[in-house]
Amino acid sequence: MSVETGTTPTTDPTAVNDETGSAASANDGASTATANGTAASDAAPAPSSVTMTKALNQALRDSLADDDTVLVFGEDVGRLGGVFRVTEGLRAEFGSNRVWDSPLAESGIIGTAIGMAMNGMRPVVEMQFDAYAYPAFEQIVSHVAKMRNRTKGRVSLPITIRIPYAGDIGGVEHHSDSSEAYWTSTPGLTVVTPSNPADAYSLLRESIASDDPVVFMEPKSRYWMKETLSLPVTTAPMNRAQVIREGTDVTLLAYGPTVRTALDSAEAGAEHGLSIEVIDLRTLSPFDDETVSESVRKTSRAAIIHEAAQFGGYGAEVAARLTERNFTYLSAPILRVAGFDVPYPSPKLEEFYLPTVERVLDALESWDWEL
């Protein structure tokens, strides 16, 4: 195994806290291995129950405190503290020259962040919702991703673009998109997505400190997930996937919101005698070939779960890549358990769209297990 933090992957039902936000009640609660990740400092406070929003908030606070060049701006991130309260209290603590509300224009937010980064700053900007990042597509794809290469490394853009993404929160249209493949198919971007509070803290700190631009995708349905945790915490490094449950029959790959689905599927599979290994990808670009291939070679079967539509989705790249590298080890085709190839549905229909435990287990059953 290539997990670097040396933690034992388990699910820890004792960490479940039922005082969850109403919008996330369906899936809420479990802790994953990274919750027990290496504590960063000897002065860490006593463990307490921490939501993902709180962990992200603390990561921003600590980054602002440690580095004067870190700036936080975007729509409603100042006085209100963001529509998901991720930036709550930061304007009061650091002042409106470090944390402020920008005019409502996403291309403007990213475009000005580029200029600030060219002038020595480290902006952390928020796109209020996944689909609201689309007006900034040109600035992200044509400049954020390419400036460093264009200038032969003379101009770095250490920008962190926070994007709350994915569904399962009963959101109206344009509030539940999974836009990761747009970003992962663009060379020059690093794409990170945590699935739990500990990783949310650690990966955001690392993203802000990175000299490469990072698209940091926050799974909205996991915002209210709690785990018992001491902050600051350092989990496995960025760019590494992590085995969070060991198994021998199947490797389930997941990220962000579907990690919970993968763990639940593993639990359900175990009741049927199926030993399922679960990997939380954590960083989508670059892809951690080493960790994932090692697991797939061991189990010989793999499936990837994501909310985004299947066609041309991130899972297609993963399946192709793993097949190219591990074909002779595979007993079955790599499966994608993904959203249907339809626009993200309205709240009353999203349960029929989202990949569920049942759909995952049905997919695994479709393999010829005699091979």
Place this chain on the structure above:
Amino acid sequence: MTIDVPTTGRSLPQLQPISFIGADGRLTDTPTEGLRIPSDATLTGLYRQMVLVRRFEAQVTHLTRQGRLATYPSAAGQEAAEVGATTALAPNDWLFPTYRDSAALLTRGVPVAEILAAFRGDWHCGFDPHEYHASPAATPLATQTLHATGFAMAAKLKGEDAATLTFLGDGASSEGDTHEAFNFASVWQTPTVFVLQNNQYAISTPLREQTNATMLADRAAGYGMPGLRVDGNDVAAVFAAVSTALERGRNGDGPTLIECLTYRMESHTNSDDPTKYRDAEEVEHWKQFDPIDRLEKYLRSTGALDDSSVAEVAEAAETLAASVRDAMNQEAEVDPRELFAHVYATPRTGLAEQQQVLEAELAGAELAAAGQA
């Protein structure tokens, strides 16, 4: 009962473009909104630089027709806006140019070969932005206006005595990013000067199909920032307006929009045919407003220029043209291995694997070449 709203503080630019030196080389009586004509010494320097960049544009266009460059968008005819605005920059200020602003980069001191690297196909940006305080020339329209605004915001937050200048065109004025940059810059009061070169055409689309506004400078009022319209072929007016606007910005008084009325004498690039969208009479008409002719007349009338100084400048322009030819006739070294070198600050294993594929191909090609030799 009335709604409590501000009723003062809005002003529109004067309709008549600000101009000091008319097309006939004489001083005009146009109102200049408090701006003052630059000294003869400054104007003589601007004259020299305009002659140099015109020769530069002509030489590069010629080399492009010969196939030495892949494509080239010339700013011939727009020398006053290019040179007047860029010369107004202080060393600490930053320039945010577009693909049509090679003349501005030349004026900023970027070496010829480094400016032209992009058009010759060597690399997308051939110079170090930090060395010349100039951003890579932006190709996606209007995107650079936001970079200039953000850069200026950082300068303001750090308390730096620096402003930014960005060029944009009449076509780019229709882009959303232009609107967002005007708005962000004004709300944040950043030291940014937007120099809008209204050269009458966006490739082939004329201004009247680009906007229904009386003039583009009027837009500034809607963002709560000052807007000026200047005769963009009068370098004295451009220099004075941009200098004052940069100073305003550095003093904490926010951004300014300056519309320079000018005309693109060449086609958009070497690859379009301007006879399809404009007639020869129109081009002839604009020749009367030539920025260099009028300044030469004026400076001869004041005694700042004479036959010998004009000849000296012409000779310097020929020397520059020769250096452009020399630079473009040398084949630039490109290294395919560099494809992978600058994409990320943090090395990636996946990319390293692809680099090995290329390395193997290159080694194979070298072996084959050695075998043939």
